[in-house]
Amino acid sequence: MNAIDWRVFPDADDLVPALADALVAAAQVAVDARGVFHLVLAGGSTPRALYRALAERGAGDARWWIWYGDERCLPADHAERNSVMAEAAWLAGSRIPADNRRPIPAERGASAAATVYAERLAGVPEFDVALLGMGEDGHTASLFPGHAWGDAAGSPDALAVDGAPKPPPARVSLSAARLNRSARVWFVVTGGNKRHAVRCWASGDVLPVGTIHGRVDTAAWLDAAAWPADD
Numbered sequence: 739m740n741a742i743d744w745r746v747f748p749d750a751d752d753l754v755p756a757l758a759d760a761l762v763a764a765a766q767v768a769v770d771a772r773g774v775f776h777l778v779l780a781g782g783s784t785p786r787a788l789y790r791a792l793a794e795r796g797a798g799d800a801r802w803w804i805w806y807g808d809e810r811c812l813p814a815d816h817a818e819r820n821s822v823m824a825e826a827a828w829l830a831g832s833r834i835p836a837d838n839r840r841p842i843p844a845e846r847g848a849s850a851a852a853t854v855y856a857e858r859l860a861g862v863p864e865f866d867v868a869l870l871g872m873g874e875d876g877h878t879a880s881l882f883p884g885h886a887w888g889d890a891a892g893s894p895d896a897l898a899v900d901g902a903p904k905p906p907p908a909r910v911s912l913s914a915a916r917l918n919r920s921a922r923v924w925f926v927v928t929g930g931n932k933r934h935a936v937r938c939w940a941s942g943d944v945l946p947v948g949t950i951h952g953r954v955d956t957a958a959w960l961d962a963a964a965w966p967a968d969d
């Protein structure tokens with residue numbers, strides 16, 4: 739298993755353009771090699787600035803395929819949906835065709851949506867980049883401490899999540915096993931409210947965030963507020 743590359747920036751204003759540039763560069767490498775770029779998007783509020791930066795760069799075209807690490811079981815147009823945030827901040831105005839943008843149909847309920855999404859992922863190769871966030875409890879995607887993470891070999895690609903500690907309780911998440919089939923896993927984590935979880939993660943505590951690794955690299959893109967250097 740490769741080590742985590744901790745990339746700490748003074749603040750989000752420094753982090754976001756660097757990560758946007760790195761994503762565009764990784765896409766170019768994948769497109770040059772295979773003609774296609776499979777990207778998993780993080781949800782929550784942290785990546786919104788990144789998605790806006792990608793929009794400003796005109797990032798994405800018909801060779802890009804967009805997947806989601808997780809989704810909340812809410813109506814398809816609900817403001818708290820991860821797909822609604824990503825569409826508004828970047829995708830709707832991009833050159834990535836609608837058919838290439840694959841939201842999790844979580845409005846159907848967690849179980850049905852997980853089954854459908856796993857079917858959609860069948861035959862999809864290793865992700866080129868899985869972009870993930872982290873919650874204050876060390877969850878990533880919708881893999882929460884104390885819940886199943888789907889990290890065993892043979893786990894389904896997508897999991898129905900019930901009773902999530904962060905609302906809404908019903909969610910769908912890519913399993914740890916599927917996320918681990920990624921060339922690169924890049925976490926984006928900002929803010930002092932994440933510092934404790936980052937410290938636990940860096941110390942080797944067993945947390946969902948610590949179970950996901952890229953085949954080529956695993957990087958944590960942090961601002962200084964999230965990095966527990968002084969603790």
Ligand SMILES: O=C1O[C@H](COP(=O)(O)O)[C@@H](O)[C@H](O)[C@H]1O
Pocket residue numbers: 780781782783784785807808809810820870871872873874877878879880904
């Ligand atoms: O609920 C979720 O939480 C995490 C972290 O979200 P943030 O708002 O603190 O950035 C996120 O990565 C995940 O995709 C989301 O559904």
